[in-house]
Amino acid sequence: MALLWRCFANKNFFAVGMLSLFLSFSAHAKDFDKKKITLGGKTLVVEVASTPDQHERGLMFRDKMGPDEGMLFIFKNEETRFFWMKNTLIDLAIGYFDKNGTLIDVQEMVSGKGIPDAELPSYPSAKPAKYALEMNKGWFDKNKVKLGSKLKIQ
Secondary structure: OHHHHHHHHHHHHHHHHHHHHHHHHHHHHHHOEEEEEEEOOEEEEEEEEOOHHHHHHOOOOOOOOOOOOEEEEEEEEEEOOEEOOOOOOOOEEEEEEOOOOEEEEEEEEOOOOOOOHHHOOOEEOOOOEEEEEEEEOOHHHHOOOOOOOEOEEO
16 A cells, blocks of 8 residues: 555656646746837737847747747847757747848748757858847748848837
């Protein structure tokens, strides 16, 4: 009986731990401030990742985004940026912008779901970038946002 109780207690402990982990990740969306941006004639409200912890977490564990939702990554300096899709459950498009807010590169990124970390592709910016904007897959093409477009952060 004691052995049965220990197994039951361990399963409950595991379940509570997993629930806590899930709730902490689902609450992360609330950790990001939102900003209004203008790009390609569209005005959007996006989540902003501006700290190293926010950069690392990004859009991990999200299973959907609205058609004009996204995340703007703001960095302190301009350099070649590398993004990957660890724990990212949806396909995304990324636009890289230089220090002047000019779109310098757009790439389509494949979900990291089910791919071991060691096998995840990296998506480097074609040129040094200070900003990166992640949107749903195909968003830049669908909205006719071309290289040279200007990002305005309000």
